[in-house]
Amino acid sequence: MRKITGLLCVLSAVILAVAADRPVMDAAAFLARVRHPTGQQNYARLYGTVSHLRRGGEVVEKPIYLGIMLTADRRLSQVIVDNREGYRIGQSYTSGDEGTTVTPLKEGGYKDSLFGEFGIKPEDLSMAFLYWPLERELAPTTFRTAECRVLLLKNPETDEAAKVSVAADYFFPIKVEFFDKITDLSKPARTMEVERFKETDSGFWVPTQLKLQGPGWRTKVEFTEAEAAELDPARPPVNVFRSIK
Secondary structure, three states, X not given: OOOEOOOOOOOOOOOOOOHHHOOOOOHHHHHXXXXXXXXXXXXXXXXXXXXXXXXXXXXXXXXXXXXXXXXXXXXXXXXXXXXXXXXXXXXEOOOOOOOEEEEEOOOOOOOOOHHHHHOOOHHHHHXXXXXXXXXXXXXXXXXXXXXXXXXXXXXXXXXXXXXXXXXXXXXXXXXEEEEOOOOOOOOOOEEEEEEEEEEOOOOOEEEEEEEEEEOOEEEEEEEEEEEEEEOOOOOOOOXXXXXXX
């Protein structure tokens, strides 16, 4: 058994099972398995940089921090960029339509958002889109040598859709294409990919490099320091969630 932990899976520990030994699941059951961890409670602290380039401009680079706690019934995350803009993201395991909350650390939010400038939604990093209602399963594909099942999900509040390629053996999303309208899947508005992983000293695997891109821009998130371990609710780790000025 191996614990797989992910920024985009948000530390959902999974058992690496051989496909031949696992019964074939329908799309709904497969998505339920992707959404829900196996019961372990985990936490992580990841430090790194986010760099952004727009056509005709120069590279802008800022520090980024991600803190995560995976509890028995909720995923709790915090993401901070440039030590001045941050959000708390909560995700209930049981409510796809109403279970995601995004709360700015600054009252009233941020007028000039770095996340918006960089093409990132804070909830992207907590994979809130996985909890959007399932529209249908699309044809399977292969991405970075991984056999993937492809799920089409729809934002319950808008016409936005997410086409998610999930590594079939690991229940791990490795590519997401976002579309402004579910009726037009010809060209994504944004794409997010997991490019690199690293095993921590405690045996957890975390993504260390993500790529996001859209028309005329691209963004890279690279974590150079990563700590992840099982969570003891009686002795929760300190400084996973932080305050900023």
